[in-house]
Amino acid sequence: MRASLKSFTPLILFLGLVVLLAFGLKTDPRKVPSPLVGKPAPRFSLPALQDPNRTVSNADLAGKLSLVNVWASWCVSCRAEHAELMRLSREEEDLQILGLNWKDDVVAATRMLRVYGDPYRVSAFDPDNQVGIHWGVYGAPETFVVDFEGTIRYKHIGPIDRTVWEQDLLPLIQAIRKTTNGHE
Amino acid sequence: MNTNPAAPLVSVICEIFNRILIPIAPLRAILLTALLAVSTASAYTLEAFAFEDPAQAAAFRELIEELRCLVCQNESLAGSQAELAQDLREEVYRRFRAGEGRDEIVDFLVARYGDFVLYDPPLKPSTYLLWFGPFLLITVSTFFLIRTLLHKRQSPDSALSPREHEQLRELLDPHGSDRDGRNGPDQDKSDRER
Structure with missing residues (x-):
């Protein structure tokens, strides 16, 4: 019994290694966890995109x-998640969607909202990444859940779809x- | 008369060359020049970040070498051409000029982007495995290696039994077939010739 267990040791070690490496392969290194989760939203003040x-x-x-x-209007994945944001803005009444228009051009950004619809209660305009840095933004789209x-x-990196x-x-x-x- | 059957083809090729490719050539040259101009204009150089004090300039360069770009993750802030890297370089530069020290700037970036911006991760409970894991692995595997070797020495491979000795001699001895009465093919043949 002892000997048979011993002969399985390399196999067990190997399977452990496989699990470890599979985990490493499945984790996307581009998704950097945000240290801001659990902290108050960074202070910001920006002009609105449309006003x-x-x-x-x-x-x-x-x-x-x-x-x-x-x-941003240049961001293809933002276009991909746009329909889902539109749906959320229609169906989730107590949930507001605030836009942070990031490193974009005012004309292109407003045109995108005019053509495809505007899911945002308001979009803040941050062409020079002044607020983006404070929120730890490193790409678009990114979505923060603020209570x-x-x-x-929570911070979601990448487009939001139904799943x-x-x-x-x-x-x-x-x-x-x-x-x-x-509480109430 | 056209004696050469390939002549029409040749003239068509000449036409294509004269009418289409040659007029394009200058255009292509212009486009290429424009492209080169644009790409050299957008490529950043560290000269853009001016310091009066060479020591401060060196400290700035050293710091952006230590910080990792989040977009092209295998490049430092100093080496990356990504737009985000440019924004972060400018932020670091602005803070440097405002008199902030290295640690303050690093803390600022870590608070927003996490330890990931550091090429040299700090030693803390969540990184213990990262720092000590390899040493742990070496220690454990060395322990097992030494234990196995010592075990081998104490009980060397057991001696062959008489039966195994017999089998071994049969395998090694080319004429071993004689003894057990069986004949190999060669033996057989020579028997018949005789």
């Missing part, structure tokens, strides 16, 4: 459940809704 006189700031996050979506207290609860919404975002958002209703 330079209006300011978008942390005040827009206060007391609301928000998705802060980093997007009623203004705390970042991402149902598997990653919705459970968290339901949990946030539940705890907030419990």
Whole structure:
């Protein structure tokens, strides 16, 4: 019995290595976890994309459940997730989507929203990556879930589709809704 | 009369060359020049970041060598042409000029982008495995190697049994077939010739 167990040791070690390497292969190195999760949203204040006189700031996050979506008109994946954002803006009434228009051109960005629809309550205009750096943005699209207290609860890197919404975002958002209703 | 059957083809090729390719050639040259001009204009150089103090310039360069670009992840901020790297270089530069020290700038970036921006990850509980894992692996495997070798020495491979000795001699001895009464093919043949 002891001997047979011993003869299986290399196989067991090998399988362990396979599991470890498979895990390494499945993890996308481009998805860098954000240290901002669990922290208050960084302070920001930017002009709105469609109305330079209006300011978008942390005040827009206060007391609301928000998705802060980093997007740009040059970003192909943003176009891909656009329909899903439109659906969310229609169907999830207590969830506001704030846009952070990132390193973009005002004409191209407004045209994109005019042509394809505007899922955002408001989009902040950040052409020079001034706020993006403070939010740890390193590409578009990226989406932050910000709860009623203004705390970042999650960061999704890459486009949102139905699967991402149902598997990653919705459970968290339901949990946030539940705890907030419990407090009230 | 056209004596050469290939002549029409040749003239068509000449036409194509004269009418289409030659007029394009200058255009192509212009395009290429423009392309080169654009690519050299957008390529960044460290000269863009001016310092009065050479020591500060050296410190700046050293720092951006240590920071990793998040877009092209195998490049440092100093080496990357990505737009994000340019933004971060400018941010680092601005902070350097404002008098911030190396540690403050590193803390600023780590707070936003995580330890990933550092090529040299800090020693803390979540990185213990990263730092000590290889040494642990070497220690454990050395222990097992030495133990196996010592075990081998204490009980060398057991001696052959008489039966195994017999089998071994049969295998090694070319005329071994004589003894057990069986004849090899060669033997057989020579028997018949005789």
